[in-house]
Amino acid sequence: MTHHQSPEKNFPPKLADHILQWYCHPDLLEEIQGDLYEHYHKNVEQLGPQRAKLIYYWLVLRFFKPSNIKNLYPKITFIMWQNYFKTAIRNMVKQKGFTLMNVVGLTIGLATAILIFLWVQDELSYDRFHENGSELFVVHRNMYLEGGQIVTTSAIPKPLEAELENDYPEIESADMISWEENFVIAHEQASFRANGHYVGESYFTNLTHPFIVGNPQTAFKDKNSIVLSDQLAKRLFGENWRYEGNVLGKVVKVGINGFRDMTVSGVFEDMPVNSSLRFEFALADQLYFQENSWVESWSNNGFRMIVKTRPGTDPAPLNAKIKNIINSHVPEERADVFLYPYLDRHLYSEFENGVVAGGRIEYVRIFFFVAIFILIIASINYMSLATARSSSRAKEVGIRKTIGARKSDLIRQFIGESTITAALSMILAIVIVLLLLPYFNNLTDKALKIEWGQPMIWGGLVGLLLIVGLISGIYPAFFLSGSPINKVIKGALKSGSGFSNVRRGLVVLQFVLSTFLIIGTYTCYRQIQYIKNKNLGYNKENVVYFPLEGTMIDKFDTFKERALKEDNILNMTVGFNPPTSISRSTGGVIWDGRDPNSDIEMSVAIADYDYVETLKMELLAGRLHSKDYKLDSANLVINETAAEIMGMENPIGENVSMWGRDGKIIGLVKDFHFSSMYNPIEPLVIRLDKPSVGYVFARIAGGETQEGLTYLESLAEEMNPEFPFTYNFLDDTYQATYRSETIVASLAGYFTLIAICISCLGLFGLALFSAERRHKEISIRKVLGASVSSIILLLSREFLILVMVAILIAIPIAWYGVNIWLSDFTYRISLGMGIFMVSALLIFGVAMVTVCAEAFRAALTNPVEALKSE
């Protein structure tokens, strides 16, 4: 044979060899590798080492075919699976208590997680049904205020529409949409309120709200058209309007400055629950524009606008182009225009300093993590119980290993077992979810349901089940399969006090999560209580309000006069907005010494006489608007913040001009909250002007609400018979402002309760196990004279130390977390030690009761019971 180089230099590439050895069936490896080596050496001589190596790689690859591949996943026969299944079921039946605990824990955990995931999925689905969703934008404007503050709003001036449509080819169309308003609608005998908007002509073609009858393209050709929802059509024309002749062309009356005749030009399908804008009818924006010329000014921001771009338009460069449109028309103020994706408006609706700062997405994230936390807590229960019981399975593991089970077989078996438990729990969880959904929907204001027809749901549920099965099973599987055979068989595997370090870690983790949740929930609850009960600076109790409309607009003074004759009506006024949300603002207040270049936006409360008196705000100095003074409507009452911004220590009597009318500051009221608690109190002026639209506010004597209301109702029906009397309590309206926070707080409360229950279930299981395993020791101690209390201490000490550790870990994390949440609020509770102490005591108390209950039972057992058998 020819000369050979030294073997080391001559070896085929190692990596290729490894690959070959990895996949090649052991029976074939020798001949294949031998042949390859021989071939390789010949190639080295003939073609050189480089090519020989390449060829070697190539051939290794070519040998990779089924006939040469070893059984990477040895086929486990059906019998084996059957045996695993049987063993799993037998074990579950044998250890009923533990099985019950595992199944209950996992079921509650899964049910909670499914509910949360349904909620999350619903939140994420908002507005996704719009076919052109990604091409729809809401126009926003960033207002740069004095002092560097940037306020973002979707209120924009109307002339922007024409300019966007005409000058920017990227924009297909722009549609105005008014703020939601309740109108009275009447047809024949029916008369009720419904919420509607003025919308632009292409609103119904750009957004996906299919018409049942009518043509969305031409629905607003005539200004006096109205488009109804299916539900509204049913209320107006009867359930079967579809089959009872044509509704198109029918005339309904709508209460806009007195009743107007509107012609029905279309009926659309009811807007889905997950539509961020939902209304029952729409009117043509042109109708509004024709009668309100003020909208034509670039300084009046009375509408919102939805823009549809041409497909494929990148919004970033477009935003750069349109940024200064308003600035070029109104140079004295800075307001940058930008397009904001319509699909983001539900979840990302809050802006801070001109950029998105979150919104509902925060709650979506929080709950998503709560669901994960709860699943982890429930899985940990399974883990710690399964490993704690390992000694009872040790013999089985030993036998299996002896007769040839590999570690991987055992791991598969134990993961299979946890998956069976998870599957059982999943079935129960689904049943529970189906039972609870109506209540959950009620609580969350949603219409969630499990869409069985959707493969996504099945995938999600099965995926969830497999993940939970895997997470729960993986640690016990490695733990149980890893023990050495000889020890197992000899029975030497007695796992100390029942506490491996890992199990300690798991218990700590569980309670860290629970403590975190309880602190979070408790803080949330306290903050919401704080907001709800905060002294607002006016008295919201016993105030009822209703829209000013119809003949009441002209006859209000008579109405008031007659109402006040009744003893239980204490006072009455008219205001443009309820004091819970004074949304109107202006930059048009001028005072002596105002920097002409500064841009100061002030909120405006337009009100009739007795506004401050009726709502019981506090007058600090000066006087209020009064009929005793002529031309009082040019004079203003301001709040403390306004005085501060104007830089006036004693503002009474100072000159002031608003909207071109010169007057004086006549009164100073104490700051009161007129918008959300998320924002600081803004400067406010109260201007006397009897609004033609707005609300009548009446203060009723405490305890005589019903009588007062009845009287007001009869009076309203007598004087304004065409409009139904619908009223609200100011207090209710205020509470409703924080409805989503309240929902979130109560949900968080339930979920925390669940998390704690599951954690304690696990703790109870471990305590039970520990007591069971140490019952001989306990008995001997008792015989030797140990007291019940010392035994309880012995049994519970270790658990309680773990819970303490968990609490100590959780407090700083929770402190950090709740501070982030609270920082959104301008008016917030301070984070004292109280919240943490209460939470810590609560969780410690619950844990102690759980553990000690079991320890107590163990300590009271008659020692004879345990010892007699030996």
Add this chain to the structure above:
Amino acid sequence: MFNIGTLEETVLLLVIIHQGNAYGVSIAEAYMEHTGKKISIPAIHTVLKRLEKKGFLKSSMSGATAERGGRRKRLFEITQIGYKALQKLQDSRAKLWSQAPKLSFN
């Protein structure tokens, strides 16, 4: 009975010719020498294995060399069935040939 393909037939004949040293590499080389066509080691292995499965070949492990890294070869031998099948193929071909008239294409 199993059919014998052209490649299989050649390989079987080569195994007979190289009796005592018929294994993957040697057969592959002999094949190249005989036909002038290249054949890869994995391909030869597949054919040999298939022939063994059909019962035409039998094999045993022996003949380790240094350049094989001390690994043995799988040495193939023709079985009686294999030999007969080969002969039958040859006979029937000869029979057909004998019936075929001599042609000339000039």
